[in-house]
Amino acid sequence: MPRPFQIVCLLIFSSSILFSSILAYSQTETQVPAVVTFTLDFPASQPERYSIRVQSDGSARYQSSGRLPANPDETDSFDLDFKVAAATRQKIFDLAAKAGYFQKDVDSHHKGLAFTGGKTVSYKDARRSGESTYNYSAIPAVQELTSLMQSLAATLEFGHRLQYDRHYQKLALDEELKRMEEMARTNQLVEVTAIQPILDQIVADPSVINVTRARAQRLLERAGVH
Numbered sequence: 001m002p003r004p005f006q007i008v009c010l011l012i013f014s015s016s017i018l019f020s021s022i023l024a025y026s027q028t029e030t031q032v033p034a035v036v037t038f039t040l041d042f043p044a045s046q047p048e049r050y051s052i053r054v055q056s057d058g059s060a061r062y063q064s065s066g067r068l069p070a071n072p073d074e075t076d077s078f079d080l081d082f083k084v085a086a087a088t089r090q091k092i093f094d095l096a097a098k099a100g101y102f103q104k105d106v107d108s109h110h111k112g113l114a115f116t117g118g119k120t121v122s123y124k125d126a127r128r129s130g131e132s133t134y135n136y137s138a139i140p141a142v143q144e145l146t147s148l149m150q151s152l153a154a155t156l157e158f159g160h161r162l163q164y165d166r167h168y169q170k171l172a173l174d175e176e177l178k179r180m181e182e183m184a185r186t187n188q189l190v191e192v193t194a195i196q197p198i199l200d201q202i203v204a205d206p207s208v209i210n211v212t213r214a215r216a217q218r219l220l221e222r223a224g225v226h
Contacts (some may be wrong), residue, residue, distance in 0.1 A: 033057045036096050042117030050153050052111040056094050056125075060084045060194075062156045078160045082194040089148070093150065094124045098141035103130035108138040119146060150170035151190040154183070159195030166201065170208055177202075177215035184222055192223035199225075 034053040041049050047066035054060045065077040099106060101123040112137050118197070121142065122131035137143060158180050166170040183189050192199075202208055202216040 032126050035090050035171045037122045039120040040117045045169050047163040052149050054084055058083050058089050080156060080180050089163035090189060095141045095145040100127055101140055102132045106132040106137045106139050106142045108136050151188055155189045155191055180219055181215060193225055201216040
């Protein structure tokens, strides 16, 4: 029969193991960032497909692919790793929470709606996960998240086109930047800082006309970069 001292030691040892297990689980939860992903498949658009992956630590990745308008036989792809501002990141995860982490079907299933692309939203953390595909959702949080992600994708695609134009058709830069300025005035651009490197390159490029360089500079100033 165990003595009282042995019983106490056994209880202390068992408690220590339990505490260590809880601590290890808690640390794992903290170390593994939550992830929200938005994907759009729309063959009639350019790009035809893109995905945005945002982590709770602010790390993000954008990937897109589609056919080149000038040459439909060739495909073009774009990958960009970037950091999301704290306010944007918080908004994305708040909307995911309001939408129930996409653990239920978010599609409206209304007949007769125009097809605007197959959209998939997903959420994953150490404790839960959810995913849903839709054309249109009547859930306000999903609508707002869709709009935010599409604005973010539009901003990043501007960066994609600016990179191409700077290397192959510099005269096209001004028109792209003019469109960006118009969208910035109506708050349709999101996370311009993600494409800061290409805007910096345009500003510093003496082979680009001054009016174009000035547009790039104004966009950076509006975004609070310069």
